[in-house]
Amino acid sequence: MINIKWSFMNRIYRLVLNRATGLMQVASELATSQGFPPRTTGFSLCHRSLLSTAMLAALGSVAAPSAFAAVFDFNSDETITSSRVYTDGFRVGPNGTVVVDVSGAAVVTSEEDISLGSTAAGNGTLRLTGPGARLAINSGFWDLLVGEAGVGNLTLQGGSQATTAGLMTLGNQQGSSGNVLVTGAGSALTAREIRVGRGGTGTMDITNGGTVTTTRPYSVVNNYGMSLGDGTNGAGTVNVSNGGTLAIADNLLLVGMVRDGTLNIGNGGTVNADRGVHLGGTLISLSNNGTSNGTVNVAAGGELNTAELILGVHSDSSGVVTVTGTGRINADTVSVGSNGDGSLTLSGGAVLRATTDVRAELPHGISENFGQTGRIVVSGTGSAIEAPRVDVSNELLVEGGAAIRSTTAAFYDSYANTRTNATLTGAGSNWTNSGAMRAFTNVEILDGAVITTDTLSVSGGLNSSTFAPRLEHDQVRVSGVGSAIVTANGLTVGGTVFEPYGVLSAASGGRIDGGSGITLGNAGYLALGGGMDQWSLATTAPVWRAAEAVGQLSASPISMEVNSGGLVFNHTGDATLSNTIRSVPSGNTWVGGQLLQLSGNTRLDGDLTAFGGEINVTGGTLLINSDLYTGQGYTNPSRALVQEISVSGGTLVLNGTSGFQQQINLGSTVETVRSSIAVVTGEGILAGNARLGDTFLGDGGTLSPGQNGIGKMTFDGDLYLSANNGLGATISGTSFYDVDVLGNGQNDQLAVSGTAYLGRTSGLTNTADAALRVTALDPSVSYQNGQTYTILEAAGGVQGRFDQVTSRSAFIDPSVVYTANQVQLTLAVKDTTPPVTPAPPVDPGTPVTPVDPVTPVTPAPPIAPVTPVAPIAPPLVFGTVAISGNQRATAAALDTLRQSGDALALYNGLLIMDADTARAAFDDLSGEVHASNRALLLEDRFLREGISQRLRQAPDFTEDGGASAWVAGSGASNRQDGDGSAARARQNRDGLMAGVDWSFGERWTVGLAAGAESLRQQLQARNASSDVDAVHAGLYGGYRGEAVWINGAASYADYQIDTERTVGVGTGIAQRLGGRYDADAVSAFVEGGWDFELGALTLTPHVAAAYTRLSTDAGVEAGGSAALAIDASKDEVWTSTAGVRASWDISGGLQDGARLEAGLAWQNAAGELRADSRQRFVAGSSAFTVGGVPLARNVGIAELGVSLNTSANSRLSLVGQGRAGDGQREVGAQLNWKVAF
Structure with missing residues (x-):
């Protein structure tokens, strides 16, 4: 059989020699070429020509055709177990669903096209099983079409193999679907070229040891062995896993060539592309008629090996590569974002290794028309990029302990118009570079990330990729504890030919290690604390951010060139540097660089004797403990350029010389000048022990030596x-x-x-x-x-x-x-002594007539000795500004402070204060807390209220009497307003008490009680507080008639008092003082009432009287010159109370005996309601008396409680009480439980 194939008038014909008849036959192939443009592989396209037309005419004249050869159609399921040859090719399921199985040692050979699902209605499956099953197309002119127009499925399993010398297409026409499965050890598919998803959808699965190989060699025209997403309507997916292998021999693998393509490499899957893998278009494409998207996913255990990996090949395309777990990519060169967008993500321990370079956003000339983005994300411990050269854009993220390892490296601006930061963040995240590293864009090293490099140069200001005439606000920033840039052989910050400036900053514990040295070049700034916010074209200098916590700087020497920006201090807190700082000379000029102090307290302890640059202080404090430029190396006889010092805010403390003394020969004279000038304005302060040249102050500037x-x-x-x-x-x-x-x-x-x-x-x-x-x-x-x-x-x-x-x-x-x-x-x-009124003049009187000489007078008796004159009182000084009573008393005592030692130090510390500060100091110094603490103890009702609540409960009498025991816990919170002299007090108390009592007959009860209590008082306005530990003991008794009752008690309390106060906060007399002393109190009370029974309700009018006498021991404070010696004192107070209580039986006849109680009362107090304290300054002064917070004279009292039986012989009660009046507010509660025996 001889086959000759050509096309005529858009029809395809075949000339066949029929050996049975000896005739040539012409067969039409319209059925195999409909619905899609002619295929473009080899010579399967034959164009019309004069030769083909002549051949048709000649052969047609020999004999008229008597038979037509046709492609073989499988229209029903079939199993092939022996070898077959299909001379005209075959189709599986051209019009319906058909499955053809090839097994055993069957070898199926087609000498023309094989089509699975050749029509839109077709659904053809060809399945090869077993190591002997084979499928072959031996001619490169013919195609293997899986899903030509409908659905096609090809399965190779169990070691079966298929080879085609021509093109293999999965999903050929629009709407078609082609699926290929190669599974099992020894199963193999070999094709000259494979297109997955040309007009329709194509899917290829290579798994369980199966292999797929393409053999088409690379040429400029034939530049790929496999393409995914090959046509304008196509979408192709290839999945390689579990020992599966895809090999693209000597050619490219295109993923997303024209439309969407996806390559998934799963666990154990391997893809080898000898020439390269391109995602998103092809380099020789003239037009994509749209966008193409290529995606490669390499999962744990997957591996991609290739010479060249390009993500985003064509404009308006994208390439996305994601590698996770132990997935690996091995390549010679990797480009992320070529003419289109690229995205590379490595996570969970994934590694990309390149033998040459990894580069983001490859440059294609001076233009910003591309707009492509090359984003690289390396995330998680173990994830890494390794290459001799790594160039990234500001679309970089290294996080979570990931790493980049390189020999040379660079950060560039993105071609994209969006502004982002190249970021390394997180503990363990690092970039280790053994050679030179350059940064031309925004870079942030945060929260423990580290860059380690041999050298680093930092510059910015223009887009380093497009060189567009647009200002970029570029800087490199290190922030966070553990974050660092570490260089071995130097760090350079400053503008270059194409970049106008450079900014590097360290904040919040971030560290910069300059190794052998730091050089600040043209407009180069190194900032500690807040970095640059933006670059100002108006001032050609940075606009700085708000101050941030200080970063760290190694002790590397810092050199500043003539036009350098300078060293910037813009931090909170304190910073100390010991670096040698010098100006790089330019000829005989030693004025390069600046020291800019914006915020914080900065101390320079290093050698600045070669620094002749500017010093500019606008905020915070800059302390320089070194001479500045001392003239070394200056040989010019003319006057040197001066070192300029400007302080317009903040403080410059200069402990050294600025500039050097220069002898200028003026011919007739020699002038001596110092090569520095200082200007202090605004809120600026120039301090220290400095030697300077001409100095000018104005507009608020201050000189403060020392x-x-x-x-x-x-x-x-x-x-x-x-x-x-x-x-x-x-x-x-x-x-x-x-x-x-x-x-x-x-x-x-x-x-x-x-x-x-x-x-x-x-x-x-x-x-x-x-x-x-x-x-x-x-x-x-x-x-x-x-x-x-x-x-x-x-x-x-x-x-x-x-x-x-x-x-x-x-x-x-x-x-x-x-x-x-x-x-x-x-x-x-x-x-301040008031002027003395002058005495009225004495009347000289009438002149006296001269007297005759008198006989000498007998000498007068001796004059009695003169009584000594009382010492002159010290001048009234501090009382002139005192306002309140306590302030006046304290000020009067301060006037008497001894004029030596600690007393004089306190006196002079007050002398320098203004009136407001002095009044606040008087309040602190008054020791008011000691008087207010007495008021707290006079108000103490702890044991009294516990006994009163116990006695108000109906006693459990037996005919022969009985005993009861009880325990109670109480607490209260109190606020007492001040009176304009003493400050408001806040008080809290809590304690636990217990008692035992006995009943006699039917009316009488007597008992004993004791308890422990803690009290705390705070005078916030006086920075003072007291803590008291108390022990109480008492006797009590009660009588209860049919309706009338009377209770009474006497108690003793022992108090241990600890006071603490702070005086002069924020002034030169600041001290923390403390004291400890004891006190005791005797109290007694009596209360009586009459119960009116009204069914379940009982009303009880009642009256009470109480007395407390408090004795406080003397005490002495310690802690400073303002300590006080407090005199002992005795205070007493009486109270009388009248009110009514109501009690409701809410038990409903149940055994719990539950009762609800409420009460209202009014209380009046008398006696020493404003306790005072007499004291003196231990350092030496007269005594003075101050008053404490006043007690309330009249208060209203409200009570609410509930009680119930907890057993046949025990009862529990809870009472809450509120008090208000005369500036007092108190809320308290007591829980009491008793048991009768």
Whole structure:
């Protein structure tokens, strides 16, 4: 048989030699080519030509056809057990559902197309079983179509095999479905090329040791061996698992070539693609007519091996690779996001290894038209990317202990327009890079993640992928305890040719280790604390975030180039650095870099002698314990560029020199200048023991020599206080010189080699007020008689005067004396002695007539000795600002403090206070808690109320009398308002008591009771509290007639008192004081009433009287100079009560005897309702008396309770009580249980 195949007029014909008749036959193949465009493999497409037309005419003239050859159709189920050859191909289930089984040693060979489900109505299944079963298409011209137009199924199992030298298609036409299963060891499918999901849906499963192999070699045109989602309406899925293998020999595997394609590699599955795996389109596609999506899932135990893995090949396409568990990808090169979007996710221990590189968003020229995104996520312990080169975009997430390991690395901006951060987060998450690493975009290392690299360079500002002229707010940020960037051989931060700046920050415990050194290049900033919020084009500098907790910085030396940004401190809390900080010289210029202090307390203890850059303080405190640039290496005879210091907010404490002394030859003279200048404005404070050049203060700036004490500032030049401050603007605010003094003659000093210009009288035109403020005093020297100090010396003279001389103290009078070169300060306590009214002038009277000389007078007897004059009382000082009674009493005692030792230290600590602060200090110092604690004890009703509740219960009498025992627990919470002098008190008490009593006859009861109680009082406004432990004991008795009854008791209480208070919080006299002493009380009460029985209701009017006498021992506090010695005291109080109680029997005749009780009463108190405490300062003062919180004189009382029998001889009662009146609010309850014997 000779077959010749061609097409004519869009029809396909076959010329067949019929050996039986000796004739050539022409057969039409319309049935096998309908409904889909001609296939494009090999020569299965034959175009019309003159040769084919001539051949048809010639053969047709030989003989007319007498028979037509046709494809073989399986229209019913069949089992093939012997070998067959189908010369014209065959179709399974062209019009219905048909299953053909091939088994045994049957070899089925087709010399043309094989179609399973060849029509829309067709459903054909071809199933090969057993190691001898074979299916073959030996010619590359013919196709194996599984689901040509309908449903097609091909199964290879039990070691069976199928080979085709041509194309294999699964789901050929739109609406079709093709399914292939290759399962079992030895089962194998080999095809020249496989298309899964061309016009319809294709699915291939390779499992249990089955293999699928494509053999088409790579060429520019024939550039893939298998494609998934091959047509515009197609969708293809390949599943490889359980020892299954897919091998793409010497060619590409395209996943999502035109439409959606999915490759799932399950446990034990292996895919080998020699040339590469491309997801989402193909590199040579001219148009996709839409979008394509390729997905690869590699599950635990699965493995993908390939030379090249590209995710998102074509524009408007996407490629997604997900690897989980122990899944592995081994490749030479990996590209995530080429012209389209790519997404790579590794989790649960998955690993991707590349022998060359892993790169996100491959560059394709200077353009931002692609907009592709290359997102990489590595998640979970054990998950990792390993490659010599790893380049990522800001679409990176490494979390949960995952890792990246590389030799060289880079972070780039994404082509996408969205702004995100490349993020490493979580303990154990790390990127280890043995070579150079570059960061051109936002990178965050958070919550324990670590980057370790040989070198790191940080820059940003423009899109490093598109170079679009759009500002990007790029920075690298390390935040969280355990988070770190660790470099071995250096870290560089700064702009490059294409990136205008660089920002690196560490916050909240994040650490930066610069290894051999940190270099801040062009516009390069290194920030501790809050990093950059955005870059400002207006200022060409960062706008910083709010302060954050400080990060950590290694001791690596820090070098700043001429145009570098600088070292930024924008943190909360404290930070201490010991780094050597230097300016990189440019020629003879040593002014590179900045120190920017924005927030927090920063201390620099390292060597800054080679740092000549700017210092800019706007908030917080910057302490520098080093000289600044000292002139090393400077050889130019002209004046050096000055080091500029600006303090516009916060505090700069400089303990060293700024700039160096330079001799400038002016020809006739030699000028000595210092190469620094300082400008202090706004809320800025310049402090420390510094040596500077010309210094200017204005608009609120402050000079405060020293550091928490006495200091000296030296100015090699002129000093301008609110006088021509060099800012070129009108000075509008007052500048200050704050002075601290010591009694040994030491004091803050300003030493000026030039002229000191002071304020409005300086003779300059641009001036404002210059103020002198005394801010601290010597605690060891008395100022009652005044002290004088030299506070400023100027070799070139003092021009002007201080416009204001003040002290924030309400009690000190400062005054100033000026000489030509000095300013002297005198301090004395204000004289508050009222002026003495002058005596009226004496009338000289009438002149006396001269008297004749008198006989000498007899000498007068000796004059009696003169009575000594009483000592002069100390001046009234503190009482001038006191308002309340307790404040006045305390202030009067403070006026008498001994003027030496601890007493003087306390006295001087108060002298420097303003009026409001002093009044608050008087309240703290008053010891009011001792008086208020007595009020607490006078109000103690613990045992009295327990006995009263016991006696109000009807006793269990027997004819011969009997005994009862009882136990009770009680608690109460009380608030007592203050009176304007004493502060409000909050009090709590709780305790447990027990008693035993006996009844005699039918009327009398006597008993004993004892208990333990804890009391606590808090005076929040006075930062004071007291804790009391008490023991009580008492005797009681009662008489009960038919209706009338009377009860009474006497008790004794022993108290152990502990007090604690804090004085002067936030001031120079802050102390915590405590005291312990004892007290005891004797109490008695009597109560009587009359019961009116009204059925189940009983009404009882009652009256009561009580008396308490409290004796408090003397005590002494400890803890500081404000400690008090408290005198012993005795206090007493009486109360009288009248009220009515109602009791309802709610038992309903049951044995529980349940009763509901309620009562209302009014109580009046008399006696010492405002307890006081007489005391003195242990350091040495007169005694003074302060009052405590007042007791309520009149209160209303409400009670509500319930009681019931718990057995035949026991009863339980619960009573709640509320009290209110005269500023008192109290709520309490008592639970009582008794048992009779």
